[in-house]
Structure formats: C-alpha cells, structure tokens
Amino acid sequence: MNQSYRFRRFTMQPDHAGELIHRAQCVSCAQMGxxxxxxxxAMMWVVFHLEDHPSHVRYRELLSRPYRVVPRGEGA
Ligand SMILES: [Zn+2]
Structure with missing residues (x-):
C-alpha cells in the first residue's frame, strides 16, 4: 500500500524503513497477544489463550503500518 495523506503543511506517508507489526486479539475478551x-x-499466542479460555474461539489479526510525516515540498 502506497497511500499517502496530504494536509496543508505536510504529507503523511508509509514509512518503508519501519516494520509492520502484527498482533492477535481475542474477540471475546479483547485481550491481545x-x-x-x-x-x-502473532497467531501463536492464540494457542496459549485458547488453553486458558476454551470458550474464546474467535480472534482477529491486527496489522499496524508505520507512517512518517514529511513537510510539504521536501518529498520522500
Ligand atoms: Zn479471550
């Protein structure tokens, strides 16, 4: 994804030097790995959570993408 967001004085764009962060979240109790x-x-945490909470059977994978702010006119 190369989506950038332009504001009046700066542009926010994906920081390709940063790493994506993955996490698993339990839908039942909102606890995150x-x-x-x-x-x-990230989903390995589900195995341990399920052992402690056998009725919690629905999960989400959360993905966090780093962004950086660049003043307008400087480019990437
Ligand atoms: Zn849970």
Missing part, C-alpha cells in the same frame, strides 16, 4: 514480525508468529 505480543507484537510479532509476522502474522503466523
């Missing part, structure tokens, strides 16, 4: 570099690693 630790940050991970991949979706597969």
């Amino acid at each position: 630790p940050q991970a570099a991949t979706g597969d690693a």
Whole structure:
C-alpha cells in the first residue's frame, strides 16, 4: 500500500524503513497477544489463550503500518 495523506503543511506517508507489526486479539475478551514480525508468529499466542479460555474461539489479526510525516515540498 502506497497511500499517502496530504494536509496543508505536510504529507503523511508509509514509512518503508519501519516494520509492520502484527498482533492477535481475542474477540471475546479483547485481550491481545505480543507484537510479532509476522502474522503466523502473532497467531501463536492464540494457542496459549485458547488453553486458558476454551470458550474464546474467535480472534482477529491486527496489522499496524508505520507512517512518517514529511513537510510539504521536501518529498520522500
Ligand atoms: Zn479471550
């Protein structure tokens, strides 16, 4: 995704030097697992959460994308 957001004095754009952050979240109790570099690693937390809470069977994968602010006219 290369979406950027333009404001009057700056532009917000994806920071390609930053890393995506993945997390798993339980839909039942909203508890979140630790940050991970991949979706597969993030979803490993589900195994442990499910052992403690057998009725919590629905989860979300959360993906966090880093952005940076660039003053207008400077470019990327
Ligand atoms: Zn839960």
